[in-house]
Amino acid sequence: MIKRFIDFVDSIKNMNELRRPFYIILVLVVLSDFFVHREHAAFFWDHIPGWSALYGFISCIVIILVSKFIGHEWLLKEEDYYD
Amino acid sequence: MIEWFHPSLFFIFGAFLIPFLKDKVLKTYLIVITVLALIDVLLMSEGIYWKYSFIGNEIIFGNVDKLSLAFAYVFTIMACIGVIYALHVNDRGQHIAAFLYVGSSLGVIFAGDYFTLFVFWEIMAFASAYLVFAKRERVAIEAGFRYLLFHIFGGVCLLGGIILHYIGTGSLLFGLIEKDGSLAFYLILIGFIVNAAVPPLHAWLTDAYPEGTITGSVFMSAYTTKTAVYVLVRAFPGTEALVWLGTIMTLYGVMYATLQSDFRRLLAYHIVSQVGYMVTGVGLGTELALNGSVSHAFTHILYKGLLFMGAGSVIYMTGNRRLDQLGGIYKTMPITMILYMIAGFSISAFPLFSGFVSKSMIVAAASHDHRAIVALLLIMASSGTFLSTTLKLPYFMFFGKDSGIRTQEPPLNMLIGMGIAAFLCIAIGIFPGPLYAVLPHPVHFEPYTGDHVTGSLGILMFTALGFFMLIKRLEPHPTISIDTDWFYRKGSNIFMWVANNPIAAYEGYIGEIYNVWFTYLTLKFSDFLWRVFDSRIIDGAVNGVARIYLIITSFVWRIFDVRIIDGLVNDIADFWMDFGGVARFSQTGMVRNYAFFMLLGGGILISYYLFR
Numbered sequence: 001m002i003k004r005f006i007d008f009v010d011s012i013k014n015m016n017e018l019r020r021p022f023y024i025i026l027v028l029v030v031l032s033d034f035f036v037h038r039e040h041a042a043f044f045w046d047h048i049p050g051w052s053a054l055y056g057f058i059s060c061i062v063i064i065l066v067s068k069f070i071g072h073e074w075l076l077k078e079e080d081y082y083d
Numbered sequence: 084m085i086e087w088f089h090p091s092l093f094f095i096f097g098a099f100l101i102p103f104l105k106d107k108v109l110k111t112y113l114i115v116i117t118v119l120a121l122i123d124v125l126l127m128s129e130g131i132y133w134k135y136s137f138i139g140n141e142i143i144f145g146n147v148d149k150l151s152l153a154f155a156y157v158f159t160i161m162a163c164i165g166v167i168y169a170l171h172v173n174d175r176g177q178h179i180a181a182f183l184y185v186g187s188s189l190g191v192i193f194a195g196d197y198f199t200l201f202v203f204w205e206i207m208a209f210a211s212a213y214l215v216f217a218k219r220e221r222v223a224i225e226a227g228f229r230y231l232l233f234h235i236f237g238g239v240c241l242l243g244g245i246i247l248h249y250i251g252t253g254s255l256l257f258g259l260i261e262k263d264g265s266l267a268f269y270l271i272l273i274g275f276i277v278n279a280a281v282p283p284l285h286a287w288l289t290d291a292y293p294e295g296t297i298t299g300s301v302f303m304s305a306y307t308t309k310t311a312v313y314v315l316v317r318a319f320p321g322t323e324a325l326v327w328l329g330t331i332m333t334l335y336g337v338m339y340a341t342l343q344s345d346f347r348r349l350l351a352y353h354i355v356s357q358v359g360y361m362v363t364g365v366g367l368g369t370e371l372a373l374n375g376s377v378s379h380a381f382t383h384i385l386y387k388g389l390l391f392m393g394a395g396s397v398i399y400m401t402g403n404r405r406l407d408q409l410g411g412i413y414k415t416m417p418i419t420m421i422l423y424m425i426a427g428f429s430i431s432a433f434p435l436f437s438g439f440v441s442k443s444m445i446v447a448a449a450s451h452d453h454r455a456i457v458a459l460l461l462i463m464a465s466s467g468t469f470l471s472t473t474l475k476l477p478y479f480m481f482f483g484k485d486s487g488i489r490t491q492e493p494p495l496n497m498l499i500g501m502g503i504a505a506f507l508c509i510a511i512g513i514f515p516g517p518l519y520a521v522l523p524h525p526v527h528f529e530p531y532t533g534d535h536v537t538g539s540l541g542i543l544m545f546t547a548l549g550f551f552m553l554i555k556r557l558e559p560h561p562t563i564s565i566d567t568d569w570f571y572r573k574g575s576n577i578f579m580w581v582a583n584n585p586i587a588a589y590e591g592y593i594g595e596i597y598n599v600w601f602t603y604l605t606l607k608f609s610d611f612l613w614r615v616f617d618s619r620i621i622d623g624a625v626n627g628v629a630r631i632y633l634i635i636t637s638f639v640w641r642i643f644d645v646r647i648i649d650g651l652v653n654d655i656a657d658f659w660m661d662f663g664g665v666a667r668f669s670q671t672g673m674v675r676n677y678a679f680f681m682l683l684g685g686g687i688l689i690s691y692y693l694f695r
Contacts, residue, residue: 002417009413009482026548029540036533042450043458046534052541055459059466059542060549067338068556075564076342082563082572 029053087132087145089193090159091203093120094186098179110170113178117166120189121159127152131195140255143195150377150523154192154313157381158185160507161305161388168392168500169298180213181302188306192313196255197245200314204241204278208234211307214299215291223294229571230291233277237284241274260318272319278311279362280355281328282335286568288354289339293347293404297395300347304391305384308354312361312380316523321368329366330460332359337467339566344406344559346476347398350390353430353472356464357383363461364445367452370524375444377522382437382511386429389504390472393423396493396501397480403488406476406559411485418492420481425505427473429512432465434539437508440515440530443539447528466546474550475557628655 012018034049045051097116104112129152132145162185169181187210190203208231215227247267249255260268273284280288288308292300319325336356343349357379364376396419398404401412413420425436432438442465449458492498511518519526550557 005421006414006417022547022551026544029537029544033534033537033541036537038534040447040450040532040534042453043455046450050541052462052538053545055462056466056542057545057549059463060470060546061553063334063337063463063467063470064341064549064553064556067341070338071342071564075339075566076560076562077565079561079563081565 026053087127087130087147088123089133089144089190090120090123090155091186091190091193093117093123094162094182094189098182098186101175101179101182105175109175109178113166113170114163116182117159117163117185121163124152124155124159127155134195137198140198141196142199142255144190144199145193146195146257147193148523149521150313150317151192153377153381153521153523154309155189156521157384158189158192158306158309161384164385164388164392164500164504165298165302165305167503168301168395168497170496171494172296172298174217174296177214177217177296177299180210180217181299183210184214184302184306188310191310195257197248197257198255200257201238201242201245204310205238207307207310208238211299211303212291214303215295217299218294218296220294226291226294229568230287232571233284233287237274237277240270240277244268244270244272244274257314258317259320262322272322275311275314275319276328276362278307279315279358280308280311281332281358281362282355283567285332285335285355286566289348289351289566290568292351292354293345297399301388301391301395304350304354304387308358309380309384312358312365312376315362315365316373316376320365320373322366325362325366326454326457327366329359329361329363330457332356332362333461333464334467335359337464337471339564340471341467341475341557342562342564344561345404345563346406346480347391347394347404349406349471349476350387350394353390353468354387356468357387357430359464360442360445360461363457364448367445367448367454369448369452371444371451371528372448374519374522374524374526374528375441375448378441378518379438379445381518381521382429382441382508385504385507385511386426386437389422389426389501389508390430392497392501392504393419393426396497399493399497400490401488405561406479407561409480409486409488410483411481412488412490413481415488415490416481416492418498419501420477422498422501422505423481424473424477425508427477429508431469431473431543432539433469433543434531434536435509435512437511439512439539440518443530443535444528462542466542469543469546470550474547478554479559624659 030050030053033052038047041047045055093116097112100112101109127147129148130145131143132147134141134143134145136142165181165185166178169178172178184207187203187206191200191207194200194203212227212231212234215223215230218224244267245255247265248260248271251265251267260271262268277284277287292303295303315325333356336352336354336359340349340352340356343352361376361379361383364372364379366372397409397412397416400416401409403409429436429438432442446458446461446465449461515530519528
């Protein structure tokens with residue numbers, strides 16, 4: 001089983017082959033959000049279908065860009081900084 | 084039948100036998116002790132046990148209620164997993180330290196008063212520091228000392244708070260603290276949040292955990308921060324400041340994690356982030372939020388232990404701890420990779436994994452409390468968790484550019500330890516019922532509703548989209564990031580300059596004054612005392628005694644032999660001369676000798692009052 005798993009991963013030559021199934025999953029996730037019952041909604045945005053997808057994407061971009069910006073401007077040092 | 088047996092005793096007294104055992108006997112012994120402790124905790128029922136009176140105060144070793152039991156279950160389960168994972172380690176010092184560490188954290192969990200709590204709290208700090216020292220490398224030893232010093236700072240704050248609390252309330256019982264904004268309140272809070280790694284008091288964690296031994300860091304990831312969560316849940320629920328500190332923590336940890344290339348440091352920053360959820364839950368203070376904090380601590384110990392075990396296995400097999408030098412090792416470590424990914428999905432709160440059933444409670448509690456910003460920031464942080472631990476780290480470690488490193492799976496005991504943790508992560512994720520049953524408050528929360536599931540999947544899958552779009556920006560580089568430890572690592576240079584220049588000069592001056600006045604005067608004074616004592620009192624006493632004896636003997640000289648009397652008198656005189664000599668030796672003018680005599684006297688006085 002483990003060997004088959006390794007062979008399967010090996011068979012993926014590049015990331016492009018994974019794109020189509022990945023996009024299908026993304027579409028399914030957003031579509032399913034239109035059909036769920038929202039009884040726990042506390043804020044107005046909880047009623048918007050696809051809100052979590054949008055917010056998740058924004059969060060990811062914000063975290064990467066902001067932390068990399070702060071890191072390069074200020075926090076990141078050479079490895080021997082403390083020596 | 085023993086009513087209750089303290090599980091710490093298995094570990095703390097069990098540790099003393101470890102030096103005498105080896106090989107198979109030692110391995111069996113380690114497993115038997117931890118399993119006994121687990122059974123002991125599982126059979127426990129609620130109540131107050133082992134209550135003693137000590138210098139006028141009650142001390143309680145066994146405060147067993149639903150809250151302490153929930154933590155005790157996961158602590159002993161994790162002890163079993165950690166011991167199995169560490170079975171191959173031959174360094175018995177590490178086993179002893181791990182046992183003392185687990186035992187003292189259980190001691191904190193069951194402590195019913197501040198005195199017991201503080202004692203176990205300090206044992207924890209020292210035992211865990213050994214797990215860093217045990218790596219026996221210069222970098223690790225330095226980090227271990229910083230770790231220890233920071234915990235001593237936290238311990239001193241806690242002790243000060245406890246003393247003020249005792250003066251203020253007259254009670255040492257550990258429980259809900261009145262939010263009166265007093266100094267005692269804040270000192271105890273600071274003592275606790277040092278161990279909870281709340282920024283800016285968190286740098287000890289991200290500094291020391293990546294430097295610990297492979298198995299030591301697994302233990303450390305579980306106990307110190309979670310005992311802190313426990314004491315916060317018990318003493319500080321509903322403290323508004325904790326809501327915001329916790330929320331900031333979640334994002335702070337996530338932001339720093341994206342900058343790391345040392346993967347255990349990356350995981351350590353995610354401890355800060357995850358404990359942030361628990362601290363937020365404590366701050367919210369509602370039943371749902373506290374249940375969320377406790378359940379998240381429970382699941383966190385298991386999946387974070389598994390993450391550290393997976394990362395540790397990679398270090399153990401490749402000898403490499405840097406993401407920028409790894410890649411493509413899925414070929415030779417597929418089982419480790421799958422087990423790691425289970426922990427990754429758990430920490431990211433993927434549906435059907437353990438984090439989902441606990442983290443969603445805290446987010447829901449923030450929503451129920453109508454705290455929009457807190458809820459939004461917590462969700463943002465969960466996106467960052469998925470990004471670093473479950474996408475970036477495995478991508479660059481197991482897949483990505485092939486580094487050419489060829490290795491094999493870690494030893495069987497490591498795989499078994501990881502397997503048990505992975506099994507529990509999935510089991511709790513699919514059947515949260517048993518976990519919810521041990522929480523301190525009744526649970527009216529259903530994690531698997533349609534909107535929870537699609538909401539989580541939306542966040543996570545679109546985080547993945549963002550990851551693949553910006554993957555170039557995330558490539559790890561051989562750099563380090565400065566954090567609040569800068570203040571005491573670089574700041575120490577300033578401190579050393581101050582110590583070498585103004586203080587050294589000042590010290591010389593003070594030392595001179597001390598020499599001239601204190602030592603000189605003490606010597607003169609003791610010399611004077613000695614002479615007075617010698618010439619007046621002893622001589623006087625001896626002469627007096629001798630005279631009386633002489634007077635008596637002059638009357639009864641026919642009965643007693645004069646020589647015997649003289650001998651007796653001389654003996655008494657000799658004794659006093661000897662005693663005077665000893666007394667003079669104690670007046671050496673050396674501070675350490677005075678300190679020794681003071682301590683000796685103090686010890687005698689204290690033991691007199693304790694045991695009279």
